[in-house]
Amino acid sequence: MSSDPIAKRMKSTKTIGTHSGTFHCDEALAVFMLRQTDEFKDADLVRTRDPKKLEPLDIVVDVGGVYSPEAHRYDHHQRGFTEVFGSGGFDKIKLSSAGLVYKHFGKHIIARRLGLPESDPNVSLLWHTLYAELIESVDAIDNGVNLTDGEVRYANRTDLSSRVKRLNPNWNEPTSDEVYDAKFKEASQMTGEEFLGQLDYYANAWLPARDVVKAALDKRMEVDPSGAVVVFHQSCPWKDHLFNLEPTLPPAPSPILYILYPESDTPSAKWRIQCVPKSTDSFENRKSLPEAWRGVRDSELSAVAGVKGCVFCHAAGFIGGNETYEGVLEMARLALKA
Known part of the structure; x- marks a missing residue:
């Protein structure tokens, strides 16, 4: 850590918590999205399953057994958890930690990225669209929801969740907390690039096309x-x-x-x-x-x-x-x- 007193004053005092060990797409993306907010943009990260170490942290995702937006606790593994995105008719897939963070912070993240007020109708439209195009699949895969009720005709291992899974150390490689933490950082960055890439596409290419399509339909x-x-x-x-x-x-x-x-x-x-x-x-x-x-x-x-x-x-x-x-x-x- 820097000994520069100015750097110390500028550094965020916020800390994000998530679980240690093997990681998944949902918490890797959740951590990245939190770092796109004003409140947690410079936050530190602690990866642990120790309740005593999690308790004082400012926000905790995917661990802890509690879902409470008021307390900034966003876990989805506990018995009785039923939260869905809800808005826009998305009420069939239970949320993962990515979906929970997106539900509560997504509009702010989109508005901040685009320099728009959160009340702008396009922010809401993009919020629903990006959930449908990216976040819902992360929620579904993490919660074990099959893509189809019928026969799966071909395998798909190119989705974001599969790519994150492959970043975990292999079973026959040496591991440590430091190795997992370094790999998690890589995974979070990868999910973030996918998230921002899709957001930028829908904001800068997909959304302007709406007016073109509307004029042609008319x-x-x-x-x-x-x-x-x-x-x-x-x-x-x-x-x-x-x-x-x-x-x-x-x-x-x-x-x-x-x-x-x-x-x-x-x-x-x-x-x-x-x-x-x-x-x-x-x-x-x-x-x-x-x-x-x-x-x-x-x-x-x-x-x-x-x-x-x-x-x-x-x-x-x-x-x-x-x-x-x-x-x-x-x-x-x-x-x-x-």
Whole structure:
């Protein structure tokens, strides 16, 4: 520790506590998030399971057997714990220590990162979105909730929780408290990079796309009287916004089935047609491109479809392309009738 008296005065007197030994994604992320707050930004960390050492600490996560926001105690292992995120309809997955910290500090962290007041509506929107996209999966994995009730068709070991798990010392390596603490620091930093990376994406790319999607949805009846075709004049993240905004739209003869957009910003850019899935995470489409087009390219596809300038149609029937906007719009209208 520095002997500089000025450094001592500037150093935080706050201390975060969590358990020692083998670590998991939830407390690694919880500690990182706490250090993004005004109150705990410079806090020290104590890793122990000794109740006497935990008792005087300013905040404790994932250990201690107590959930009490008033006392800054955020454990979820105790019998009778039932806390869920709640807001936004997220009421099926019990929270881990990451979810608990995010529930109580998330808006502050987001607002602080973006330089916005916590009351800003976009802070609340991002708070719900980041829970759905990142935190909920950490909560579910830590609490042993299966991804599916049916057969799991393939293994996924690239999720954040799996990556943190691999940072623990191997069973056949020498270990000590110092080794575990050093590895925990590495794990907390890794989860933090993922957290901030996702927050920055949703704040700086995903959120601005909402206005683009809203404008395109409002003009869809000008594209085709069915209301089934939406045109974006620039590529942007659209699926989440479409599913969120669609229920607010006036009735139309057809649900939205196809999205048209240019491949790039250049005037000569080719255009694509993409099917709207049944849900944001589904590989099933509301209406796929015609079966006869699938896996066919270029002049052969133009002959089959009866449309000039066709480039391709994916074998799965979820996306296709044409040299021009007029061509891809014609493909959409023919696909509607198929």
